[in-house]
Amino acid sequence: ASGAVLSVQPALDHAAAARAEASIGAVAARIKAAQPGLRRLTRSPDGLLTAQVRGGAGPQMLTVDPVTGAAQPIAGESPAMRWIKGFHRSLRLGEGGRLAVGLMAAVMALLAGSGLWLLARALGGWRRLGGPVRAAGARGWHARIGRAAMAGLGLSALTGAWMSAATLGLVPDGTAPTLAPLTAAGPAQALDAMPALDLPLAALRELRLPARPGEPLVLDAAGRVTQIDPASGMVLAAATHGAGARLWDWAYLLHTGHGAWWLGLLLGVAAAAVPALAGTGLMVWAARRRMRVPGNVPMAEADLVILVGTEGGTTRGFAAALQRAATGAGQRVHLGDMNDAGPMPRARALVLMAATWGDGAAPASAARFLDRLAGLAPIPVAVLGFGDRMFPAFCGYAARVQTAMAAAGFAQLIPPGTVDRQSPADFAAWARAFGRALGLDIAPEHRPALPRRHALRVVSRRDYGQAVAAPSVILRLSVRPWWLGGPRFQPGDLLGVMAPGATAPRFYSLASASADGFAEIAVRRLPGGACSPWLHGLHPGARLRAFVRRNPAFRAGDRPTVMIATGCGVAPMAGLLRRAAPGVDRSLYLGLRDLDSDFLYAPELTRWRRDGRLTRLIPAVSRGAAPRHVQDRLREDAAALRRQIAAGARVLVCGSLAMGRAVAAEMDALLAPAGLSVARLKQEGRYVEDIY
Numbered sequence: 001a002s003g004a005v006l007s008v009q010p011a012l013d014h015a016a017a018a019r020a021e022a023s024i025g026a027v028a029a030r031i032k033a034a035q036p037g038l039r040r041l042t043r044s045p046d047g048l049l050t051a052q053v054r055g056g057a058g059p060q061m062l063t064v065d066p067v068t069g070a071a072q073p074i075a076g077e078s079p080a081m082r083w084i085k086g087f088h089r090s091l092r093l094g095e096g097g098r099l100a101v102g103l104m105a106a107v108m109a110l111l112a113g114s115g116l117w118l119l120a121r122a123l124g125g126w127r128r129l130g131g132p133v134r135a136a137g138a139r140g141w142h143a144r145i146g147r148a149a150m151a152g153l154g155l156s157a158l159t160g161a162w163m164s165a166a167t168l169g170l171v172p173d174g175t176a177p178t179l180a181p182l183t184a185a186g187p188a189q190a191l192d193a194m195p196a197l198d199l200p201l202a203a204l205r206e207l208r209l210p211a212r213p214g215e216p217l218v219l220d221a222a223g224r225v226t227q228i229d230p231a232s233g234m235v236l237a238a239a240t241h242g243a244g245a246r247l248w249d250w251a252y253l254l255h256t257g258h259g260a261w262w263l264g265l266l267l268g269v270a271a272a273a274v275p276a277l278a279g280t281g282l283m284v285w286a287a288r289r290r291m292r293v294p295g296n297v298p299m300a301e302a303d304l305v306i307l308v309g310t311e312g313g314t315t316r317g318f319a320a321a322l323q324r325a326a327t328g329a330g331q332r333v334h335l336g337d338m339n340d341a342g343p344m345p346r347a348r349a350l351v352l353m354a355a356t357w358g359d360g361a362a363p364a365s366a367a368r369f370l371d372r373l374a375g376l377a378p379i380p381v382a383v384l385g386f387g388d389r390m391f392p393a394f395c396g397y398a399a400r401v402q403t404a405m406a407a408a409g410f411a412q413l414i415p416p417g418t419v420d421r422q423s424p425a426d427f428a429a430w431a432r433a434f435g436r437a438l439g440l441d442i443a444p445e446h447r448p449a450l451p452r453r454h455a456l457r458v459v460s461r462r463d464y465g466q467a468v469a470a471p472s473v474i475l476r477l478s479v480r481p482w483w484l485g486g487p488r489f490q491p492g493d494l495l496g497v498m499a500p501g502a503t504a505p506r507f508y509s510l511a512s513a514s515a516d517g518f519a520e521i522a523v524r525r526l527p528g529g530a531c532s533p534w535l536h537g538l539h540p541g542a543r544l545r546a547f548v549r550r551n552p553a554f555r556a557g558d559r560p561t562v563m564i565a566t567g568c569g570v571a572p573m574a575g576l577l578r579r580a581a582p583g584v585d586r587s588l589y590l591g592l593r594d595l596d597s598d599f600l601y602a603p604e605l606t607r608w609r610r611d612g613r614l615t616r617l618i619p620a621v622s623r624g625a626a627p628r629h630v631q632d633r634l635r636e637d638a639a640a641l642r643r644q645i646a647a648g649a650r651v652l653v654c655g656s657l658a659m660g661r662a663v664a665a666e667m668d669a670l671l672a673p674a675g676l677s678v679a680r681l682k683q684e685g686r687y688v689e690d691i692y
């Protein structure tokens with residue numbers, strides 16, 4: 001905090017300093033004419049000129065204007081600023097305080113470095129360091145704030161440690177070299193006529209004028225200390241600043257921002273991030289403590305290692321049930337995250353329980369697992385996938401893990417299993433088979449609690465598509481604000497709805513953020529569906545209960561975005577646009593049957609097109625004179641799309657499974673000439689699908 005306050009000073013000094021294009025000699029002459037008692041002239045890195053003047057009233061310090069030579073007494077630092085500076089340098093505790101501050105700076109440099117390393121590891125490598133952070137809550141904020149402030153904090157900490165070491169005499173400081181006094185002869189020349197003073201004012205650090213006749217002038221400028229003969233104005237002797245002093249100068253500049261006021265402000269912002277980092281760090285630590293598993297054995301000592309790949313956290317509940325049952329059967333069990341896989345010398349089996357997210361992608365706690373696989377010694381393995389049969393890549397990530405394990409030489413303990421929609425029966429059946437394979441008599445059971453459900457009320461409905469046999473409805477639902485216990489969500493997150501009598505929830509992409517004050521979904525009526533006919537029967541005033549599932553991959557941010565949607569798939573796109581600001585290139589390829597019947601969000605999209613949030617709206621109308629599908633439109637725009645995506649645009653796709661596949665194939669074809677592919681973009685988190 002003290003650093004953040006002090007960081008403002010260079011900018012203030014910079015603003016206060018008048019600039020002059022003149023030479024040191026000319027400015028010194030001007031000031032000497034106005035202040036005959038001038039003894040010493042110094043220039044701060046920010047450009048403030050200070051004169052020491054000896055007059056009838058004794059020595060005086062003045063701030064001088066290099067253009068006019070006018071001077072005013074220095075107001076002196078405010079007591080508050082002096083106090084803060086003292087605190088910042090030594091906690092106001094003298095030499096011991098200095099040492100403590102130096103050590104704290106060194107520790108901070110280590111923390112910044114190790115924090116960066118951990119972040120790179122969590123994001124999947126140094127090259128992904130700039131990529132999106134998926135973690136939610138305090139963890140996500142800790143990572144984002146840390147990443148933004150890391151360079152500034154590291155720099156402040158390293159240079160601060162160096163400066164503390166210098167004031168303690170451990171490394172050389174910025175003291176200028178001293179020269180042996182020489183005597184000069186003859187009447188003094190005018191300052192503005194001396195060749196040795198013909199240097200730009202910006203190079204000046206200090207100029208000392210002779211106190212007595214016969215003494216030389218001493219100039220510290222441009223990295224050299226010189227003695228100047230007042231009679232000839234020529235250099236008598238010179239010494240350059242040593243490496244130590246130059247290092248000190250750099251450390252001073254980079255630490256304080258004196259001499260680079262904008263750097264000072266940036267460092268100040270970074271310093272202000274420290275309290276935020278401390279707060280979020282503490283929250284992460286507390287959450288970790290709450291997650292501690294009772295009876296957990298370290299990985300290196302366990303007979304059985306259970307590793308979990310989860311994003312939403314539900315898979316962990318199943319894993320804990322297995323851990324408890326196996327522990328009860330006398331096994332020494334380790335339960336941890338797939339990302340933390342390491343040596344397990346005593347284990348006789350490894351269990352991998354992995355959910356799948358975002359069309360076959362790894363969940364957060366397993367993102368790094370496959371990279372670490374090469375370092376593991378093969379032991380028998382059992383893979384259990386968690387997923388949802390609604391998704392095309394059902395348990396796709398678990399299948400990838402299974403293939404990779406086999407390739408790495410891990411024998412299969414039992415065939416891979418799957419758990420659909422967190423089915424307790426699926427899990428119990430797999431667990432019994434697993435127990436038999438290990439000779440354990442276990443029957444673990446786990447019934448996941450439904451996520452907290454919120455009461456919603458239908459506020460309005462808009463009906464579309466009857467005329468073209470695609471009945472769709474946009475339902476706007478009231479929600480309680482989150483600070484009163486209501487749900488928090490972003491466009492693209494999913495609303496889980498359980499129709500009366502249904503056994504499993506259905507998910508709908510949200511077309512609004514909780515900040516909009518309502519939840520909105522678009523529902524296509526599927527004949528014989530478990531949920532959509534029921535939702536289609538709801539009218540304003542009707543009540544329902546629903547929960548929110550985060551879908552952090554489906555975000556647009558402020559990057560150029562290519563959105564591709566058909567039918568009700570336009571809902572999350574509308575949500576993103578509702579919250580978007582103009583000025584970013586966004587295009588929407590929208591598949592529909594008939595412009596007059598099933599053009600959902602037509603008024604909004606037209607408005608957003610006009611106010612600049614949506615750069616292009618490209619409808620693909622599949623019925624009528626010239627039927628088109630979105631993939632046809634993509635093909636027509638191939639060259640432009642290739643350019644945009646190669647330049648970093650994100651692609652978001654939402655709609656039916658068939659459409660998602662057709663679009664991916666078209667995209668692969670049009671991206672190939674740029675050396676890109678859908679798979680590659682997916683890996684970079686730049687091609688995100690929400691297809692069903």
Ligand SMILES: Cc1cc2nc3c(=O)[nH]c(=O)nc-3n(C[C@H](O)[C@H](O)[C@H](O)COP(=O)(O)O)c2cc1C
Pocket residue numbers: 309310311312313314315316355356357358359360361363386387388389391392393394395396421422494549550551
């Ligand atoms: C946004 C999102 C994407 C999903 N993608 C898939 C998928 O591609 N394949 C699949 O089998 N399951 C998918 N699922 C279902 C989850 O894998 C399943 O709900 C799992 O039980 C979640 O486990 P977790 O809470 O431990 O992360 C997805 C779920 C969500 C919310």
